[in-house]
Amino acid sequence: xxxxxxxxxxxxxxxxxxxxxxxxxxxxxxxxxxxxxxxxxxxxxxxxxxxxxxxxxxxxxxxxxxxxxxxxxxxxxxxxxxxxxxxxxxxxxxxxxxxxxxxxxxxxxxxxxxxxxxxxxxxxxxxxxxxxxxxxxxxxxxxxxxxxxxxxxxxxxxxxxxxxxxxxxxxxxxxxxxxxxxxxxxxxxxxxxxxxxxxxxxxxxxxxxxxxxxxxxxxxxxxxxxxxxxxxxxxxxxxxxxxxxxxxxxxxxxxxxxxxxxxxxxxxxxxxxxxxxxxxxxxxxxxxxxxxxxxxxxxxxxxxxxxxxxxxxxxxxxxxxxxxxxxxxxxxxxxxxxxxxxxxxxxxxxxxxxxxxxxxxxxxxxxxxxxxxxxxxxxxxxxxxxxxxxxx
Amino acid sequence: xxxxxxxxxxxxxxxxxxxxxxxxxxxxxxxxxxxxxxxxxxxxxxxxxxxxxxxxxxxxxxxxxxxxxxxxxxxxxxxxxxxxxxxxxxxxxxxxxxxxxxxxxxxxxxxxxxxxxxxxxxxxxxxxxxxxxxxxxxxxxxxxxxxxxxxxxxxxxxxxxxxxxxxxxxxxxxxxxxxxxxxxx
Amino acid sequence: xxxxxxxxxxxxxxxxxxxxxxxxxxxxxxxxxxxxxxxxxxxxxxxxxxxxxxxxxxxxxxxxxxxxxxxxxxxxxxxxxxxxxxxxxxxx
Numbered sequence: 292x293x294x295x296x297x298x299x300x301x302x303x304x305x306x307x308x309x310x311x312x313x314x315x316x317x318x319x320x321x322x323x324x325x326x327x328x329x330x331x332x333x334x335x336x337x338x339x340x341x342x343x344x345x346x347x348x349x350x351x352x353x354x355x356x357x358x359x360x361x362x363x364x365x366x367x368x369x370x371x372x373x374x375x376x377x378x379x380x381x382x383x384x385x386x387x388x389x390x391x392x393x394x395x396x397x398x399x400x401x402x403x404x405x406x407x408x409x410x411x412x413x414x415x416x417x418x419x420x421x422x423x424x425x426x427x428x429x430x431x432x433x434x435x436x437x438x439x440x441x442x443x444x445x446x447x448x449x450x451x452x453x454x455x456x457x458x459x460x461x462x463x464x465x466x467x468x469x470x471x472x473x474x475x476x477x478x479x480x481x482x483x484x485x486x487x488x489x490x491x492x493x494x495x496x497x498x499x500x501x502x503x504x505x506x507x508x509x510x511x512x513x514x515x516x517x518x519x520x521x522x523x524x525x526x527x528x529x530x531x532x533x534x535x536x537x538x539x540x541x542x543x544x545x546x547x548x549x550x551x552x553x554x555x556x557x558x559x560x561x562x563x564x565x566x567x568x569x570x571x572x573x574x575x576x577x578x579x580x581x582x583x584x585x586x587x588x589x590x591x592x593x594x595x596x597x598x599x600x601x602x603x604x605x606x607x608x609x610x611x612x613x614x615x616x617x618x619x620x621x622x623x624x625x626x627x628x629x630x631x632x633x634x635x636x637x638x639x640x641x642x643x644x645x646x647x648x649x650x651x652x653x654x655x656x657x658x659x660x661x662x663x664x665x666x667x668x669x670x671x672x673x674x675x676x677x678x679x680x681x682x683x
Numbered sequence: 684x685x686x687x688x689x690x691x692x693x694x695x696x697x698x699x700x701x702x703x704x705x706x707x708x709x710x711x712x713x714x715x716x717x718x719x720x721x722x723x724x725x726x727x728x729x730x731x732x733x734x735x736x737x738x739x740x741x742x743x744x745x746x747x748x749x750x751x752x753x754x755x756x757x758x759x760x761x762x763x764x765x766x767x768x769x770x771x772x773x774x775x776x777x778x779x780x781x782x783x784x785x786x787x788x789x790x791x792x793x794x795x796x797x798x799x800x801x802x803x804x805x806x807x808x809x810x811x812x813x814x815x816x817x818x819x820x821x822x823x824x825x826x827x828x829x830x831x832x833x834x835x836x837x838x839x840x841x842x843x844x845x846x847x848x849x850x851x852x853x854x855x856x857x858x859x860x861x862x863x864x865x866x867x868x
Numbered sequence: 869x870x871x872x873x874x875x876x877x878x879x880x881x882x883x884x885x886x887x888x889x890x891x892x893x894x895x896x897x898x899x900x901x902x903x904x905x906x907x908x909x910x911x912x913x914x915x916x917x918x919x920x921x922x923x924x925x926x927x928x929x930x931x932x933x934x935x936x937x938x939x940x941x942x943x944x945x946x947x948x949x950x951x952x953x954x955x956x957x958x959x960x
Binding site: 732 | 898
């Protein structure tokens with residue numbers, strides 16, 4: 292174990308190296324570029340025994356990584372924003388063929404106009420594809436969860452690919468101390484690669500041919516869904532195991548902050564959860580009983596974990612850094628739907644902020660929450676379920 | 684250093700190493716038993732253009748990630764920059780300015796100004812890249828004063844970050860700036 | 869600016885304008901200085917300048933004019949000049 296100041300991108304690169312990834316295929320895009328630069332350097336310096344496949348597009352990047360993974364090795368790629376959209380067709384193919392693979396998404400908003408700053412439009416655009424999707428709060432979590440993601444995705448109960456998301460610049464290019472585990476520790480933690488099938492020369496196998504039976508085809512979709520549900524337990528087990536080895540437990544699909552006696556709950560995910568913690572502390576100082584639910588995994592969605600906390604809440608305020616235009620923020624939609632389905636009648640509100648990379652301070656978050664809580668305390672409900680928040 | 688977080692803004696030109704200086708500061712802070720966070724201005728960097736980098740230092744793990752709007756310390760790597768950008772923007776009353784300047788700079792009342800001829804130190808030590816003196820490590824030596832950091836820790840962080848003979852000579856630049864920096868109260 | 873408003877809609881459009889990034893001459897650390905007496909009018913500096921910051925004067929007088937509002941001081945003109953008619957000097 293050694294503690295080193297690392298950017299979020301370098302933390303991802305170290306994690307891929309420690310996970311003994313054998314094939315990296317990627318195409319550069321800001322703000323993802325330095326992940327692959329670092330991996331190229333590791334390979335060049337002989338510190339990492341892997342092949343770097345240089346491709347002409349993100350579509351090919353994931354196709355190449357997918358091919359390598361289908362052949363039986365740990366494969367890795369990383370992208371952002373427009374690159375991820377270009378890759379999107381392959382995103383579905385990897386999940387549909389049940390090949391475990393890990394990808395880092397450095398979340399960046401989508402054009403037009405050209406903009407390189409963070410929001411969650413790109414990663415949330417992948418959420419129906421069948422991948423496990425998580426967002427990290429800090430650089431340590433980027434490193435830890437990337438290593439863990441290999442174990443989770445290669446578990447026979449799961450056999451699906453996984454995405455680790457980190458916010459552009461506010462994690463990807465921010466340097467802070469990160470504990471880098473020893474190779475021996477990671478080797479003990481990660482078993483040899485497992486996957487449902489392997490393409491081998493001389494052993495004929497077809498994947499993805501036209502279905503003869505559409506019921507069977509629909510069952511494939513259901514199986515992906517069920518495997519994501521089953522992944523919840525695996526995520527918790529792996530979190531516990533990693534916690535025993537490193538002392539760092541995150542709590543599985545969600546992490547709670549000051550929730551025990553909270554009446555009002557904030558829900559959020561990604562790097563600004565750090566600012567939300569500060570906002571919770573400042574609101575608590577003012578006597579407002581607020582708790583924070585950090586969504587670590589958005590797929591599988593932590594339905595049970597969230598419902599357990601908010602069942603007796605006075606209000607739930609969901610912060611989204613992207614929007615499903617014409618409906619509401621995607622995190623809000625999930626939370627609201629599952630509350631309703633479980634028969635929990637609690638006022639829910641969606642605050643849309645930080646979209647297109649607009650800077651959000653903890654004071655902004657505290658301000659938005661304070662006003663919302665004041666309204667619900669006075670009237671028992673929210674007068675509008677959606678608020679576009681541009682700052683104080 | 685108080686319990687509060689210290690927020691620092693670096694002003695430089697693209698290519699002068701302001702981001703590297705902020706990163707090295709995180710190394711130094713960690714060696715001093717503190718938590719550090721460094722980040723560039725979130726945008727494209729272009730050689731010669733005025734750029735910013737930021738750092739936070741605290742006794743506790745730093746959770747906030749928003750931009751720094753009211754720094755405690757402003758570090759200026761290029762003496763010509765105050766004419767191009769408002770380096771005092773948002774600087775707290777009684778705040779600190781650390782500047783690379785050949786002569787006594789004028790910032791008016793209400794600030795503590797530390798100045799050192801970092802360009803000369805860099806040129807003396809032959810720290811030159813593509814025609815530019817590399818002043819970022821020297822300025823870190825000057826910054827050690829208002830931060831109350833042991834210069835040995837800054838030297839160690841520079842050597843760790845840059846490595847080899849590059850690390851040695853850059854550490855020397857920091858030590859010289861630390862010794863030569865002048866203070867205007 | 870990347871946004872505009874048309875018929876009440878907020879749109880990602882704008883008119884082309886001079887110096888979207890401001891007057892980039894402020895990025896200059898070294899300044900190109902031209903000596904007309906050495907110039908042989910080969911036009912290489914004009915051809916190579918990546919910023920289009922060199923204008924030719926075919927009407928008599930100094931043959932080139934450097935636009936210091938936008939010259940970033942990259943030094944390519946001085947480098948390609950076969951007669952050393954352009955020298956780079958520290959700015960300020």
